[in-house]
Amino acid sequence: MKRKSAKYPSNLQIAKLFRSVSAALELSPGDNRFRIAAYDRAADSIEHASSDLKDLWDDNRLSDLPGVGTNMAEHLDELFKTGAVKHFEILLKPFPPAMFELLEVPGIGPKKAFSLCKALGLSKSHTAIKELEKAAKRGHIASIDGFGPDSEAQILQNIREFKDRSKRMLLPVAEKIAADLVAWMLKNPAVKQADALGSLRRKSATVGDIDIAVSTTDPQAAIHHFVAYPRLVRVIESGPISATILLPDNISVDLLTGMPERYGSLLQHFTGSKLHNIALRELALKKGLSLSEYGIKSADKTIPFKTETDFYHHLGLQYIPPEIREGAGEIELAESNRLPELIELTDIRGDLHVHSDINVEPSHDLGTSSISELAKSAGAVGYEYLGLTEHNPSFSQHNVSQIVNLIKHKTQQINEFNQDHENKHENVPYIFNGLEIDIRPDGSRALPDICLDDLDYACVSVHNSFKLGQKTMTDRVLAGLDHPKVKFFAHPTGRLIGQREGINLDWDRIFDYCLTHDKWLEINSSPDRLDLPDTLVRQARAAGIKLVINTDSHSAAGLGLLRFGVWVARRGFVQSADVVNTQPFAKLVKILGKEVT
Numbered sequence: 001m002k003r004k005s006a007k008y009p010s011n012l013q014i015a016k017l018f019r020s021v022s023a024a025l026e027l028s029p030g031d032n033r034f035r036i037a038a039y040d041r042a043a044d045s046i047e048h049a050s051s052d053l054k055d056l057w058d059d060n061r062l063s064d065l066p067g068v069g070t071n072m073a074e075h076l077d078e079l080f081k082t083g084a085v086k087h088f089e090i091l092l093k094p095f096p097p098a099m100f101e102l103l104e105v106p107g108i109g110p111k112k113a114f115s116l117c118k119a120l121g122l123s124k125s126h127t128a129i130k131e132l133e134k135a136a137k138r139g140h141i142a143s144i145d146g147f148g149p150d151s152e153a154q155i156l157q158n159i160r161e162f163k164d165r166s167k168r169m170l171l172p173v174a175e176k177i178a179a180d181l182v183a184w185m186l187k188n189p190a191v192k193q194a195d196a197l198g199s200l201r202r203k204s205a206t207v208g209d210i211d212i213a214v215s216t217t218d219p220q221a222a223i224h225h226f227v228a229y230p231r232l233v234r235v236i237e238s239g240p241i242s243a244t245i246l247l248p249d250n251i252s253v254d255l256l257t258g259m260p261e262r263y264g265s266l267l268q269h270f271t272g273s274k275l276h277n278i279a280l281r282e283l284a285l286k287k288g289l290s291l292s293e294y295g296i297k298s299a300d301k302t303i304p305f306k307t308e309t310d311f312y313h314h315l316g317l318q319y320i321p322p323e324i325r326e327g328a329g330e331i332e333l334a335e336s337n338r339l340p341e342l343i344e345l346t347d348i349r350g351d352l353h354v355h356s357d358i359n360v361e362p363s364h365d366l367g368t369s370s371i372s373e374l375a376k377s378a379g380a381v382g383y384e385y386l387g388l389t390e391h392n393p394s395f396s397q398h399n400v401s402q403i404v405n406l407i408k409h410k411t412q413q414i415n416e417f418n419q420d421h422e423n424k425h426e427n428v429p430y431i432f433n434g435l436e437i438d439i440r441p442d443g444s445r446a447l448p449d450i451c452l453d454d455l456d457y458a459c460v461s462v463h464n465s466f467k468l469g470q471k472t473m474t475d476r477v478l479a480g481l482d483h484p485k486v487k488f489f490a491h492p493t494g495r496l497i498g499q500r501e502g503i504n505l506d507w508d509r510i511f512d513y514c515l516t517h518d519k520w521l522e523i524n525s526s527p528d529r530l531d532l533p534d535t536l537v538r539q540a541r542a543a544g545i546k547l548v549i550n551t552d553s554h555s556a557a558g559l560g561l562l563r564f565g566v567w568v569a570r571r572g573f574v575q576s577a578d579v580v581n582t583q584p585f586a587k588l589v590k591i592l593g594k595e596v597t
Contacts, residue, residue, distance in 0.1 A: 275327025
């Protein structure tokens with residue numbers, strides 16, 4: 001059966017559904033401990049997944065997600081096909097919808113939520129929290145058996161916290177907020193070190209609330225400085241070793257303090273995903289150890305750790321970088337000393353997908369910076385080369401002769417720039433003459449092939465007709481890649497995070513074609529793309545596909561976004577040798593088959 005509506009649930013909606021199932025199991029008869037834990041783990045993994053589950057389902061790769069096994073994948077398959085899961089409906093039916101809505105409020109678990117719904121007559125989900133708040137303000141909760149005035153006051157406070165909770169932010173937004181806070185904290189002499197925690201430190205594509213840790217011998221001085229942050233809206237909570245503040249746009253920030261001698265233990269405890277930390281605890285238990293934010297406990301003694309490296313080494317593991325602490329096999333690799341040496345930003349020698357203001361009268365937006373401006377910015381970070389890849393000239397607005405002349409004019413400008421700077425003692429990168437070409441729905445490229453002769457290389461991409469079926473879309477992409485001058489597939493899924501799903505592709509066919517024909521897949525560093533997503537990056541690397549990390553920048557300032565693509569690559573276990581633009585200029589010239597005099 002196929003679902004009637006084309007609208008699919010988001011990752012957050014699915015995570016909420018799984019948590020509702022977990023709550024229903026907790027209130028149902030029988031020993032459901034293991035099933036409850038499984039749904040909770042799956043919900044956490046889904047909420048923090050860097051790819052839309054719909055995309056993973058399209059690719060038949062749901063079970064690749066940590067915490068989502070065969071049974072969970074079957075339920076998700078039914079959900080995407082029909083819009084519902086019969087097994088879930090049976091489990092949820094005995095309970096009022098309002099109960100599951102109350103679970104969103106901090107401090108309210110399944111039993112408390114069920115009691116509140118029963119006593120207050122709450123049934124409708126969308127008004128449950130509002131009605132609960134009204135009841136608390138009127139003093140109706142204090143009289144319920146098992147609650148009282150203190151519980152009522154706490155529920156009111158928790159509802160306020162729920163209302164203040166922010167939506168998930170794109171990584172750059174969260175990174176900027178955290179960087180400003182870290183810089184503020186380091187101004188205080190009592191703070192020795194400050195770091196972001198959680199999904200932000202793991203460089204997930206989206207981030208919820210922001211958590212910051214500081215190393216200090218004077219927690220109260222650090223907290224006093226924290227709650228004096230100039231952009232603060234109000235202090236939510238302030239205690240002896242931690243505090244929570246609210247920033248503009250309802251962004252909540254938690255501060256955790258730790259003594260320097262156990263700061264590594266604290267960092268490790270609050271950085272890893274839940275799945276990573278569960279797997280780590282299981283490993284520790286096998287060794288007769290237990291883990292906490294204070295260190296590693298053996299018998300009655302807890303050993304603190306100044307650094308995370310020492311923490312992991314004590315467990316017999318390689319140091320595991322934050323980006324790959326996702327419970328996706330990294331602990332097993334670290335145990336056998338097989339973790340890859342992950343790519344670093346400093347490994348990148350150039351950017352091969354950049355849009356300049358050279359006006360080829362393109363089908364899409366033009367860049368805003370000149371060749372000189374782009375070269376200056378690229379030279380400032382030590383790049384050896386830069387590839388200018390304006391969008392192809394508009395096919396509908398020009399004839400073939402006009403398009404050929406536009407490309408020749410661009411080629412002339414680039415050649416003149418390179419000649420002007422040849423043999424000069426300047427930190428100016430070589431400019432490659434590239435182009436980003438649309439793949440039309442029928443698979444043809446939106447550029448006459450004769451124009452490719454003037455280019456050093458081209459990349460192809462999908463900018464329209466996103467809803468084609470998997471086979472048609474895959475055929476389209478492979479046809480677009482089918483030319484020697486076309487070197488890579490740009491922003492391959494076409495996703496826009498939180499705005500548009502990725503296109504439906506048969507990735508096994510894409511990988512096979514790339515491997516056979518020496519094509520590369522791009523990791524696009526644009527913060528609203530981060531495309532390929534890290535899950536596909538890992539699969540591509542395992543298949544032996546070469547990757548290229550680019551910014552797709554439309555301005556000189558945008559070249560600074562490359563770090564976001566490198567973080568995606570690191571989350572995908574990528575090494576420097578896996579990435580084409582880590583190669584020095586002389587080698588890249590040979591790879592492109594270009595002669596440079």
